[in-house]
Amino acid sequence: MSRLRDALERGEFVVTGEVAPPLGTDMAAMRKSVAVLGPSCHALNVTDNQGATLHLSSLAASRTVLEMGFEPIFQQTCRDRNRLALQSDLLAAWTLGLENLLVVTGDDPRGGDYPAAKGVFDLDSTQLLAVARGMNEGHDMQGRELAGGTGFYLGAAAFLEAEPWDVQRERALRKIETGAAFFQTQAVFDIDKFARSAADLRPTGVKLIAGILLLKSPRVVKFINERLAGLMVPDHIAERIERASDPLAESIELAIEQVRALREIAHGVHIMPLGVDDAIAEILGGAGLS
Numbered sequence: 001m002s003r004l005r006d007a008l009e010r011g012e013f014v015v016t017g018e019v020a021p022p023l024g025t026d027m028a029a030m031r032k033s034v035a036v037l038g039p040s041c042h043a044l045n046v047t048d049n050q051g052a053t054l055h056l057s058s059l060a061a062s063r064t065v066l067e068m069g070f071e072p073i074f075q076q077t078c079r080d081r082n083r084l085a086l087q088s089d090l091l092a093a094w095t096l097g098l099e100n101l102l103v104v105t106g107d108d109p110r111g112g113d114y115p116a117a118k119g120v121f122d123l124d125s126t127q128l129l130a131v132a133r134g135m136n137e138g139h140d141m142q143g144r145e146l147a148g149g150t151g152f153y154l155g156a157a158a159f160l161e162a163e164p165w166d167v168q169r170e171r172a173l174r175k176i177e178t179g180a181a182f183f184q185t186q187a188v189f190d191i192d193k194f195a196r197s198a199a200d201l202r203p204t205g206v207k208l209i210a211g212i213l214l215l216k217s218p219r220v221v222k223f224i225n226e227r228l229a230g231l232m233v234p235d236h237i238a239e240r241i242e243r244a245s246d247p248l249a250e251s252i253e254l255a256i257e258q259v260r261a262l263r264e265i266a267h268g269v270h271i272m273p274l275g276v277d278d279a280i281a282e283i284l285g286g287a288g289l290s
Helices: 003-009 028-040 058-067 083-095 125-136 165-178 191-204 218-227 235-243 247-262 279-286
Strands: 014-019 043-046 072-077 100-104 153-158 182-187 207-213 268-272
Touching (some): 014 279, 028 043, 028 279, 043 058, 058 083, 072 083, 083 125, 153 165, 165 191, 182 268, 191 207, 191 247, 235 247, 247 279
Parallel strands (some): 100 153, 182 207
């Protein structure tokens, strides 16, 4: 059984991190990140051409994380593959020992480094969850029996601070009905709003892993507010980072406060350190999770 699944089902507060495969075949930098983040985390997300930019495949990089002795969360987007390729990669992932699957739609190619690339989007994330659940049950998308099925622990993305919440709530419920056992959420900035949405989903039994984004500089805050659709750093947080004599230290203190608050609301946190990998141990230690 997946260690992430086991921890969540036992009621343990989990920590997940994130690593990006390289642009190329030299995995030294990624391996260094894994070695720093891995000991502090139950599992590590391995992104799939994040931001619609070219990287080594999540499949190969996830296997590398596993070979290093840590647990990967294989991320699969709907953007770059049709239903045939998606199913083929799912079978390959399970064969390679990857037990955790995070299904996401994927960023628009027009915002990436190949803006002329055609987004496939043959399936949406809810449909892909249904496909993965079917493979767990031993059949492909057409109902044909597989010569050996899968057993993925299925996850998806959710935005618990979205407005209007009713629309996002219905999307989340459809994903849960389709097989999502856990959600990794967008970065959390409004704890009260997150708590209200989390309470709304609690009866479903879905596990909520709340996103924590390290706002390491005013430049990062500006990028989020101007370039990331749907995300907005509140003014009081943006001003806190802007006025800090040491923005990185202030962002770490903010993350500590967020983790402390979320321990009473969520089932875990997903920390995105934006390259400051050694900050994760400081954040967890400050929040009493070391």
